[in-house]
Amino acid sequence: MFIQTESTPNPATLKFLPGQTVLDAGTADFPSAEGAASSPLAQRLFAVKGVCGVFFGSDFVTITKDDATDWDHVKPAVLGAIMEHFQSGEPVMAGEAASGHAEHDGEDGEIVNQIKELLDSRVRPAVAQDGGDITFHGFERGVVYLHMQGACAGCPSSTLTLKMGIENLLRHYIPEVTEVRPVAV
Incomplete structure (x- = not known):
């Protein structure tokens, strides 16, 4: 191997x-x-x-x-x-791996679905190449909360990635998004 x-x-x-x-x-x-x-x-x-x-x-x-x-x-x-x-020959996981995004119930369901779609299609593949993942945690009053994992957690350039990259992308495609913030879970 x-x-x-x-x-x-x-x-x-x-x-x-x-x-x-x-x-x-x-x-x-x-x-x-x-x-x-x-x-x-x-x-x-x-x-x-x-x-x-x-x-x-x-x-x-x-x-x-x-x-x-x-x-x-x-x-x-x-x-x-x-x-x-x-x-x-042991399994990597004894149970199921996490699917990624947090569930969201509420009136912003369509916006949240758009956010998750953009994260899945544009953001997550790019950060996976760097050894990490970014998942949806919540959406409230225009603010998207994201959870950074793997290499993204604690990375010196994560704030720049979050603000200049992901925030600009989401704001461009979804006018209801005003800001992106990291959360620790």
Whole structure:
């Protein structure tokens, strides 16, 4: 098994491509080891000293390390953990992966559907290439709330991406959108 690695815009995060499907559908975000019980792979990765975040996409694993640890020390152990997991035959997830967007009930249903469609068609594929995901969290009085995951969470350029990229895109296509804000879940 050959696992490729790619840098991301977030210096604390690397993207690992195992050359096979990681998740059949959706994404899975584990910002801490405490929430990793539903994933044998995430548990294995959090056992690596210095790993502080794990994110799964369709064909990649994104790892975030803590500031005190150097990639030269973490990367070989992460590569080993990923290889060991896929050779073990264990599932990546014990349950279902998250579909992504939060549900929204209310009078803005048509606007929310347009927001989700633009996120799915224009935004999420681009940020997945950088090892992350951005999902809809809510819409209230013209403000779109988005949840940033994987390499996007804590990335130095995430504010610029959110404000200059996503906000401008949504405002262009949906006049009811006035602002985009990140949320922590």
